[in-house]
Amino acid sequence: MSLFGPADDADHRRWQQRNLFAVTELIKFGVKRKLPPLEWTVPTVGNAAGKVDAPRARIDHVHPREIFEAWYAALDAHPRVKPRPLGFRGDSGQRSERTDNLGRTRMISSHVLQIPGHGACDFVLLAEWWEDDTTADVEPVAPTKASKR
Template identity: 35%
Template structure:
């Protein structure tokens, strides 16, 4: 049984969740190191409790074209599976891509693009 799978004996414990976060943090350090060397744009990263990372294109100085480019570069670099683009209210386009298992961690990359940016 994988260390990330809650036991059939009960729900995940605090120790389980901390162990999963440590795994995510280790992968995040690896990703940031590669991003630095590959000159990938920075993302706003969030670490989840279930071996998960969530990277968002958040640069306030980027227009929609630059945000899309940052999203495209990260998803290409990670070979992430892109979800269909979702059009939201106010001219927003939501971009999402995921990797189910990157060294044991689930990764989502996201960007919200707005008309007029």
């Protein structure tokens, strides 16, 4: 909804274009940082979203959590990305991790990207997996010399 009434098609196209600018920049950023690709959503209303491709992660023998954490750390270093509180938490937390009774884990973090000439674009980073599906094929990380006994 705009100041002048309900949102029309032009509003939705403008919001989608802003999301597309953000996703394009984030994909280029991921390439530059050699991050694993994410599945991106470019909605006409609401937040853009980058989701860890859990089935691909399993094929590549990487836990989805590692991909999420790599992106999260990289976004923290991006000069125009700032963390944003998750509204459902009821506090100022910018990320959440929950595992439900069935063993499905979900991670989410919220961010805002300042796009020159287009304003700010909110986006979320998501990862979701079933614990039983990821642990069998993932190779453990080798311990460091300091941790060997």
